[in-house]
Amino acid sequence: MASLVQYSKVRGTVGRSQTRGPAPWPCPTPIQESLINFSDEDMNRQAVESFQALMQFMGDQSKPRGKNELDLLYRLLKLCQEKEDLRDEVYCQTIKQVTGHPRPKLCARGWRFLSLLTGCVPPSNTLMPYVTKFLQDWGPRQELAQSSQEHLQSTVKYGGRRRLPSPGEMQAFLKGQVVHLILIHLPGGVDYKTNIRTFTVAAEVLQELCRQMGITDPQEVQEFALFLIKGDGELVRPLWPQEYLNSVLGGPDVSLHSRRLSWETRLHFDNPTYISTHYGQVLQDYLQGKLGLSPQEDARLARLAALQQLSRNKEEPPSEQDLLAYLPRQQQWQMNVATVKSLMGRELRQLHGCRAQEAQISFIKAVSKLPLFGYTVYMVLRVSNPALPCPGLLGLNRQHLVLMDPSSQELCCSIALRDLQRLRLLSPLEAEGSPGLELNYGSADNPQTIWFELPQVGGLHAL
Structure with missing residues (x-):
């Protein structure tokens, strides 16, 4: 803790707080100056205000009229998201207030906030070792220190939860209700149930799902994706591996599906769920x-x-x-x-x-021996090149884009994705019209452009 106190007093060069001596831990009254030395007075003012908001949230001070605990939480977290220079200050303030707090109930609220903070934004590289050591030291005695450490590791790996939890989710988190059940629809009518937490990302669920299918090769895991489906089958979009599930599952009439996107890894049939x-x-x-x-x-x-x-x-x-x-x-x-x-x-x-x-x-x-196996396939309604079949089948994998004549099964066009300069989705001219896809490819000496009119283009975001 001494090194963390020292950091909060000295940042880069000798800080002004060094002249006033270490404040008690925790602080019974609001601070008058930031814990970290800021040359900008506006930053100092915001630091003082954030400390007051933290004390009000924890219950060390009364809340302002018209403000509740969620208002204070959002204010603190939003400040950390928008003001990167203030993140270390808020980390130091929170650690200061949960260290040796005489009232367990109020201290627990401080730990709850720290658990949220670590899942949303990381401290600087300078402060990171001190925060990590602090959480490790408290882990055997404080369950929320363990969860904070897990959240911090996830934030470092996946970037932190950019969209703050909804008020309902935040309220549940404060009550300790951090786990809830979700249903993932798999091909063939198989449904998979699993529990997710406030800071669970798509990659973690995919890894768990693949383990159930006997898949342990990281390369093969990357060939699967989660999709949001709206209503009775309308594709919303595939999820990026680093997306936090609770940030995207709150919409009405939205379900979560999973399927394999690429088939480069050799197939194996040693697990009934896999089959x-x-x-x-x-x-x-x-x-x-x-x-x-x-x-x-x-x-x-x-x-x-x-x-x-x-x-x-x-x-x-x-x-x-x-x-x-x-x-x-x-x-x-x-x-x-x-x-x-x-x-x-x-x-x-x-x-x-x-x-x-x-x-x-x-x-x-x-x-698997059929020509378009391993491709994500779309029906093409029209194509800009009149020599190409229409309608046709457009196939996409991680290496190529191909166009097949569905009658003759002839591959009429093949574009290596390494030659693709730009891929642009085109909006339909009319509300009931079909969207399009424009491709720019080829070399600088011989640029090529082609566009396709497609009934759906949602899965193209996965490329």
């Missing part, structure tokens, strides 16, 4: 016609339909009408369903005895 979620995702993409299977490939269509039937623990051939549920919807009118049904019956006889999970694995392996 079911991957099967659910590739099945959905397949049935939506997003993987580049020609409607004339009767044998492949029949085998994939048979594997879907076996995945449901059914071995008998379906009716022609029920078979349609196993075929890509947008291409059904181009298929000879009767021929596919006959071939499917033969496949079911050959696959007799295949268990549901084995069928799911075989389906994933078969689909």
Whole structure:
């Protein structure tokens, strides 16, 4: 503590507080000058006011008329977010007030604020070792010191919670209600429940989710993402790994989903949850016609339909009408369903005895050979180059952007993302119109521009 006291009196050069001797810890009355030496008088004034607000929040002083504890909290946290030079001052003030406080209830409120502060903004690199040591020393005796240390580590790693907690969340935090249950919807109708805290970020939940699927390779974890979905399926946007979940989950009618975005890591089938979620995702993409299977490939269509039937623990051939549920919807009118049904019956006889999970694995392996597997795929309504197919399938992964003719399954355009100079989302001219995507690519000597009109572009933010 002595080194922290010294820091609060001396910052860079000899500070003016060195002339007045160390103040008692905690301070029973408001300070008249900042703990840290500021040459700017306005900064000194704000430091004095923040200390008074801290004492009022803790209960060492009465609150101003018309102000409640949340008003004081927001004032202090907002000050630290907006005035980086004052962060160390507020850290020192808080530590000063919780050290040796004679009233446990008021001291606990100071610790609660420190726990919030460490989750929102970090101290400077100069003060960081002192704050860390202080929290470590108090950890065995004070539970909130342990949580403050965890919050500080998360803030250093992820940048701190930029959007302050809502009043309801802040009130719950002050009461110690820092954990709540969320539901994550996975492909295939699987729901995953987990608890998150005030400062939980998307990356932490994804790591936990991947562990449940037997995924421990950090590179493979990065191939998954969380998405916000509004209403009955409208994509809001994918979440960045460093986003704090409580900052984005407060909207009405918003749900949280997860899916795999890239497929560069070798697939493995050693976990039942891994198998079911991957099967659910590739099945959905397949049935939506997003993987580049020609409607004339009767044998492949029949085998994939048979594997879907076996995945449901059914071995008998379906009716022609029920078979349609196993075929890509947008291409059904181009298929000879009767021929596919006959071939499917033969496949079911050959696959007799295949268990549901084995069928799911075989389906994933078969689909992984299709040309657009591993791409995030969008339907293209129009394209600026008249020589390219329209409508078409636009596929995106971390290396390439490709355009496929859905009828011939021919790749008509391929752009390496390393050659991409700019990607710009275009708003529709009319409210009910379709958005667009403009790409500038190529070299300085040969610049190229192309635009696509798409029904949806939300997932492009993940690139």
